Amino acid sequence: xxxxxxxxxxxxxxxxxxxxxxxxxxxxxxxxxxxxxxxxxxxxxxxxxxxxxxxxxxxxxxxxxxxxxxxxxxxxxxxxxxxxxxxxxxxxxxxxxxxxxxxxxxxxxxxxxxxxxxxxxxxxxxxxxxxxxxxxxxxxxxxxxxxxxxxxxxx
Amino acid sequence: xxxxxxxxxxxxxxxxxxxxxxxxxxxxxxxxxxxxxxxxxxxxxxxxxxxxxxxxxxxxxxxxxxxxxxxxxxxxxxxxxxxxxxxxxxxxxxxxxxxxxxxxxxxx
Numbered sequence: 263x264x265x266x267x268x269x270x271x272x273x274x275x276x277x278x279x280x281x282x283x284x285x286x287x288x289x290x291x292x293x294x295x296x297x298x299x300x301x302x303x304x305x306x307x308x309x310x311x312x313x314x315x316x317x318x319x320x321x322x323x324x325x326x327x328x329x330x331x332x333x334x335x336x337x338x339x340x341x342x343x344x345x346x347x348x349x350x351x352x353x354x355x356x357x358x359x360x361x362x363x364x365x366x367x368x369x370x371x372x373x374x375x376x377x378x379x380x381x382x383x384x385x386x387x388x389x390x391x392x393x394x395x396x397x398x399x400x401x402x403x404x405x406x407x408x409x410x411x412x413x414x415x416x417x
Numbered sequence: 418x419x420x421x422x423x424x425x426x427x428x429x430x431x432x433x434x435x436x437x438x439x440x441x442x443x444x445x446x447x448x449x450x451x452x453x454x455x456x457x458x459x460x461x462x463x464x465x466x467x468x469x470x471x472x473x474x475x476x477x478x479x480x481x482x483x484x485x486x487x488x489x490x491x492x493x494x495x496x497x498x499x500x501x502x503x504x505x506x507x508x509x510x511x512x513x514x515x516x517x518x519x520x521x522x523x524x525x
Binding site: 287288290291294308309312313315316319320323368369370371372373374377382383385386389 | 441469470476483487501510514
């Protein structure tokens with residue numbers, strides 16, 4: 263009989279975690295507790311949790327600095343979908359259009375004197391995530407990220 | 418949440434950091450660092466053994482302090498970085514900009 267057996271286990275539904283923040287720098291402190299809670303529930307090791315927390319902070323800080331440069335009120339919404347093998351993250355805000363991936367990668371070999379400080383955040387996103395994208399839709403910026411969780415990569 | 422304590426040993430100011438150096442705590446750390454330099458400290462040794470997180474806002478503080486101290490023949494030295502913190506320094510290229518040792522004692 264050719265019908266597929268149960269070898270392809272039904273795909274488990276991801277666990278979804280959500281966080282909404284005011285678009286204020288001080289509010290980014292809440293990211294730490296959010297990522298800690300996800301890490302505990304999902305059993306991520308400290309390295310994975312730190313990388314996800316770092317990427318979220320960098321993108322949130324950028325979104326606030328560039329999307330809300332005039333200091334007006336706004337919100338960031340983060341949706342994290344966790345599965346045992348992967349994490350998908352969406353960050354959405356209602357700020358001015360800003361594509362963080364349009365920033366040039368920094369020269370990380372540059373000397374102290376000439377070292378600029380911008381661009382590092384997005385460099386971390388490119389280093390720690392496996393996929394990233396940006397879209398502008400209905401007056402919102404939306405960044406999508408995904409990270410594979412495999413023993414080989416994160417041991 | 419970041420705890421910062423300092424102790425003078427010989428010519429070095431030992432800065433013990435504990436917790437997270439993020440976009441919020443980095444601002445306060447920078448203010449303190451600039452005060453140390455203003456009062457004449459030239460040799461900072463920052464002990465990272467109890468730091469479990471640093472973002473680019475945190476890295477930036479050490480760059481600012483290092484540039485200021487370079488101008489007066491001083492330096493910022495680091496020690497005790499945990500592996501995941503060390504990785505952030507490596508990926509950003511910041512490990513090339515600072516002396517990094519295992520412990521404070523390495524600088525005596």
